[in-house]
Amino acid sequence: MGKESKRQQIWEEIRKQKEFTLDSLTTGSRIDRGTIRTYVVGLEKAGFVKVFEKKETDKPFVKTQFKTNCYVLKKDVGIDAPRVTRDGKILPPDINQDLWRSMKILKEFSVADLMASTPRKTTANNVESYCKLLCRAKYLKRKETRFLFVRNTGAKAPQIQRIKSVYDPNLKKVVYQTGGEE
Secondary structure, three states, X not given: OOXXXXXXXHHHHHHHHOEEOXXXXXXXXXXXXXXXXXXXXXXXXXXXXEEEEEEEOOOOOOOOOOEEEEEEEOOOOOOOOXXXXXXXXXXXXXXXXXXXXXXXXXXXXXXXXXXXXXOOXXXXXHHHHHHHHXXXXXXXXXXXXXXEEXXXXXXXXXXXXXXXXXXXXXXXXXXXXXXXXX
16 A cells, blocks of 8 residues: 555656666566556557567567567656556546645635636535545644645645545655554
């Protein structure tokens, strides 16, 4: 528990290697090759990576006609893994990323202030729920109907996990868990 997403891990390995194969990413990230292939195909269709060479597959004691794609990072967009679908459609950032950015700018805000500051639609319940969990994780303090931003750990928004814990990708750890604190 408390790990970066597989896509984020793959993206970090791509940025590290610059030129890579699916096998080199599998070795570097220790993620299933099928998962890597799906993400790399989406990145290729979206223009983030490109096949620059097809090498003969080197299998000892086996005669094969298969070739391995060698990729190069074509468009490095920074530390955050691009959100792409399998067919290369680029998805917008997570709504919590927009909320996090607004919180850091506004410093003191209400749920309505946050909803007005993000270009994408969300519900007041979603915003309030996110703020309440960030209060429990000590990123925010509640002041009647308003919130105060008190803890900035970096550019990436804390993530709410299914088990109602808060994972901070900047610190790479779970900072709050329902039923206890870390």
